[in-house]
Amino acid sequence: MDALLLHRIHFGFTITFHYIFPQLTMGLALLIVVLKTIAWRRNDEMYNQAARFWAKIFGINFVMGVVTGIPMEFQFGTNWSHFSRVTGGVIGQPLAMEGVFSFFLESAFLGLFLFGEKRLSASAHWASAVMVWLGSWISGFFIIVTDAWMQHPVAYRMGQNGTFEITSFWKLLTNPWALLQYPHNMCATVITGAFVMSAVGAFYLLERRNEEFGRIFLKVGVIAGVISCIVIIFPTGDLHGKYVAKTQPASMAAMEGLFHTEKGAGIVLMGQPNEEKQTLDNPLVVNNVLSFLIYGTTSAEVTGLDKFPKDQWPAPLPLLYYGYHIMAGLGTYFVVVMGLAAFLLWRGKLYTTRWILWPLMLSFPLPYIATTAGWMTAEIGRQPWVVYQLMRTSEGYSHHVSASNALFTLLGFAGLYTVLGILFVVLIYREIAHGPAHMKKFEEGLHTVSGA
Template sequence: MTPLLLSRMQFGFVVSFHILFPAFTIGLAHWLAFIEWRWLRTRDDLWRDLYFFWLKIFAVSFGMGVVSGIVMSFQFGTNWAVLSEKAGNILGPLLSYEVLTAFFLEATFLGVMLFGWKKVTDRLHFFATCMVALGTLISTFWIISANSWMQTPRGFTLAADGTFLPADWWAIVFNPSFPYRLAHMVLAAFITTCFVIGGVSAWYLRRGVHAAAGRRMLLHAMAFAAIAVPLQILAGDLHGLDVGEHQPVKLAAIEAHWHESAPGAGTPLVLFAWPDPQAERNDYEVAVPRLGGVILKHEWNGTIQPLTAVPASERPPVAPVFFAFRVMVGLGVLMLLLVLASLWRWWRGSLFDTDSRGGRWLLDGWRWMSASGFVALLAGWYVVEIGRQPYVVYGLLRTGDAVSPNISAAAVLSSLTVYAMAYAVIFGAGVWYLRKLLLVGPVKQPPKDTQGGGKTPARPLSLPDESVDGATPPAVTGGAQP
């Protein structure tokens, strides 16, 4: 349990929590903008009720994302001082731009979005919602740019002491992997939100509550997923080609490709295996000949660099990268199949049929897949971060050389323990409250009164008193999980 190992464990623990909430709020902010736009166009009260329902969930998720982000930023100074010293001239400005352009924008309009319903005009409130959604995208832009630079560093010069000095900010920001990783991340956020909305909707329909809201949410979740999932497959393919060009060792680890293929044999696609790094082979391998070269290189005889082309000290841990990638892809295939099945039943007019076995199975599929976006998101992030090891700045600064030199294992273990305890309390309470909101569901909102009753801002996190079905919500202390 060295300081390096504990620091990596701590960073992995913190970032695993942090990535979930910003990704969810990216998609949720755009969902809220869409809902409010529909309400402005139709003045249908159900759209307004749905807006306030998801606004509560957004507010809680946004708060938890901010908390986890603050904790994560401290680690650069405490645990990764050498990384901060060597790459701070590049990473520091990029992260500062995120604060100046995105966080300030979100902070400015978030208050109007949460509390200004009765204080501003409808169009101004919609503008505030759109600005918050735009702020989430700008934040993603800068964070992914900083992380992508660490994956494919460009636009810098190296000082005599190994410090990275910026030489071309355009090349730094728009480094080779950035466009593909940005598209992949934004689509992942949208897909994650789609399946949460779809899963919650299916849960309501299976319980026989909030039927009108459930049908509307499921229909739009299906429609958005039908666009985003195929686009994500395309973005993933382009990203894979970029990884093969700029990070061939990572791609070899993803495929557990140990040795050079025979001439003209192409590269097989390994569906399942148990990688053995010591023996440099795969046990229990199930592979499809040539298909790997077709997918990874778009060539019938396509080949990729094997892991044995570099020393063992230059290879990432193969097993976690190999399995995490297959979890991500497997969930993506299930998402696509569920969306196609939903489109088929929608075309036949039986999407919301709860009387037939097929209709119930479809709704149960959405329920079971409601958290699939989060799992795929984490799996993909593990592929990206573990796959670039043993480097923190790919090919230039090793992770073992980036850790703080004077930090002790006891100090890192203590902070990790405190973080784990604090996260258990904070995020446990947050998830518990989100569950209560989901159990109550959408509620009827009173008509907007701009003449009176507007002295006290709305309370977006208060639990509702009446459901959209016109009945008192059920008790929120029990019941099945959504």
């Protein structure tokens, strides 16, 4: 088997599985801060209890995120050694900073947040929740800075032996790509958190259990959800899309399935790109909209793939196209569902309207799919480069690690992560079935409850 492909799958598979967990913990960390803030300001024990329940869900996700995250830090070196050697002078910086500034903060204060409620005052416990939230969002920022440099290299020069050196620390951290992608990505984490919280709330109401908690979860989840669902499209997604069109026109053409340069290009709602014939099969297109979205006028010319040599087309092209369309399509659905739910919440009917509770309960997997599809859009869109227009992906992998060894460890991870996934589902199911109402009170401690 092809070593390059195996190393790509190795990283792609492990990062995709890993990111299931941080996308929830980052979003949920913010929602837990919201619950803790309401509990503290209003002195409302219900909200504290709700925060304790979500802290348990958070804790399980956090453990899974930690144990699947360690391999990510290692895999730059193990599977992508030449990439690491050439770019370490630049992206070593944000990756090291993530460890020093974020992981210490997160691990220390999570310990305090989970085990310290009894020993801390209400305000100190609230502060530890805020620190966990900050730690997780700082971590996200450094990873985005790393990825942004691969997408849109800035502040570098050639150093010794063909390696890159950083020239400006500040410009690296304020890479325009990072500043656009970060809010877009963090909105996505809040959407995941909001849909998960709303789904549990809707489940409790439909099941007529823990209804007082179900209402809290729905209220917080739907309000956070509707805000983040709008902000992720406008302005963050809109601005980010325009920037991709400007800096990576070939990726944009591939995302839209635009084989030929067009004035007044239309947006493709559906259709399957046909690479051989360079057309779209079964197209459903709205004329002029793509030109308008990118350039603000319906007659603007949008560059198609025909303007680029074939060896610079992102590959696999159909996966990029589908990834983008799945993300955008689900994003539209999220606005509709959360918008309707928010309207019903405002009218005071949400908790009794079963036709909206059902989709809220069932939709929780969709943000995970949308987020994964969005990241596939970003990372396949960068191909065939590992560092855009500076280093090809085919140069970056560990040439001394044979395809057979890469396959061996890929199978190892596949097996281990299957077990992890099963354990995760079982434990989360138990927590939700157990419910927030039966959690032990403040004095009796938090972490022992389901082990009791």
